[in-house]
Amino acid sequence: MASEESLEESKKKVYRKEQALKRTAESLEDDEEIELPRKRYYRQRAHSNPFSDHELIYPAKPEDMKWSMLYGGSNEAPTVADVGCGFGGLLVSLSPALPKERILGIEIRVQVTQYVLDRIHALRKQNQGKEVDYTNIACLRGNAMKFLPNFFGKGQLKKVFFCFPDPHFKLRKHKARIISPTLLSEYAYCLRPGGIVYTITDVKDLHDWMRSHLEAHPLFERLSSEEEESDECVKIMTTATEEGKKVARNGGSKYIACFRRTENPK
Template structure:
């Protein structure tokens, strides 16, 4: 029996023990790796940020709004990693795939229900929403609402005719700059060199972003976040298992021109 199969069986035995909250299993949430962002996915979204009811996502809202957004959050690895690191910050995952979104919802619910929860914040500060960020990001967030934006292992869209579907483009950067406050940080990572160079080129050419070197990120206290960006997601772990490369690029949101 292979190591991973044996580990999965041990996990199944563990979660069936009395008093143990059952965590969702990915194999019950099968879906394609990517979705067509230009299709009509019958999504629900507010007409403006003022119409967004965040109380259904965060049980202890206290008048706050999300400040971190993980666009294309996948199975929620980054959310789970960052939740305890920033217990006083609301963190939102945005995912377009129905089954994957449901998995993250169930994962968060199970984490919140764990007995004797010791993680700071008890995961009450993380949530997920099914959304197409390429179309509706400004419908959810006010101007300068966010302090961190994450684009981790996005769909490379290898064919040239598909490049218009890439999550980073000149038009979309204007929207990201709108919702991100001055001083906020965008984190990008991929295992595809061509996509990395594409993202870097577009950010470098956009006047409201400047690249941050890794030593600057470390000096300014972003080290734990960068570590989570590298290792917390399912894609990041897969790349590590395959001894692949990870290309990181982070950008600071500059002040608006006077």
């Protein structure tokens, strides 16, 4: 058993090294075909403790962030955030749907973040010169529960997605849920009036938790059912994420709630 695990780990290391060599070689051979990464070589635990010290790197303030390192070109900041982006399914699908927006995925797990980075890199190489070239999406490793205002200034964001977040079923773990009164105030700070918070989950209890907290917050109002049904981003997040696809395969339910950031009170 131990030898099998060692062999599998060796295969993963070899694969990641090959991917790194391919990225290095691109500067020498621009026409080289870059393969999409394979998830089997980036496996990690499904969830990560948001209160742990993950030795994360983050700017002291949003103005210090060098966005050009992620997107290339100008230092224009992102206006759409996918918090807990997982393997990047939503990012990739939003890219052609929101071509004029810069979209950022935030993921706390090391290997999953690396997978998304490699996936975006490969897509950009495969689609150079095409109408959809995926240069408007990027990913970084971060903890939105602690450092979101370090990346995003007041009213910077138009949309924030919370897709299939960790349910933290145990009562003592509820404080680790990504939606809470305190965190909602931070999200409201980063969202501009009229901006939208999108939530989706397959856990009814978590859906009720997120919905009730958003309804109770003075700076958010629920979209009407007609608005949710006609929103293209709702349609995309329902089907694009890896977790959403798994729920569909298993015949599970998906619960959606979207809220608009209201104007600041006078």
